[in-house]
Amino acid sequence: MSRVREAMIPEPRTLEASASAQEAGEHLVEPDVRAVYVSEDERFAGVITRKTLVERVVAAGRDPRETRLGEIVEPPNWTIDPEVPLDEAFALLEEWDAERVPVVDGGVLVGVLSRSVLQRRLAEDDPPAELDQQHV
Numbered sequence: 001m002s003r004v005r006e007a008m009i010p011e012p013r014t015l016e017a018s019a020s021a022q023e024a025g026e027h028l029v030e031p032d033v034r035a036v037y038v039s040e041d042e043r044f045a046g047v048i049t050r051k052t053l054v055e056r057v058v059a060a061g062r063d064p065r066e067t068r069l070g071e072i073v074e075p076p077n078w079t080i081d082p083e084v085p086l087d088e089a090f091a092l093l094e095e096w097d098a099e100r101v102p103v104v105d106g107g108v109l110v111g112v113l114s115r116s117v118l119q120r121r122l123a124e125d126d127p128p129a130e131l132d133q134q135h136v
Helices: 021-028 050-058 086-096 115-125 129-134
Strands: 014-016 036-040 043-048 100-105 108-114
Touching (some): 014 021, 021 036, 021 050, 043 050, 043 100, 086 100
Parallel strands (some): 014 036, 043 108
16 A cells, blocks of 8 residues: 655755745745745754745744744644555545645654645556456
8 A cells, every 4th residue: 555655745845943034935936835844953843834924024024034934933734644545645635625734754854745646646546447347
């Protein structure tokens, strides 16, 4: 049975908690980047999104060059273990209504599980319906 480890996007871009909010913003302006993952002492600390920057830096009147990510990082709503079976992972993402979930192993971010990638992977693992009917 396939596991999350086999379908996750490995080694996502991370910034240290000591990095500035401006550095996170520089990554978040890229159209395909929806979140910046933050580590502190190699342990996963949480997520920074565009919304985080607007609420906790811009609207709060803070200087993005002086604001450290560790001061504004949001803990993730959910994380998932790399050894969870893919069908169980899909059910969890559906339940949580999550598009992406950090994959954490022993407190360390090892990947990101994307619902769209997971759907494709599960579809590839399913045998074609006509084969099932021939063996009935």
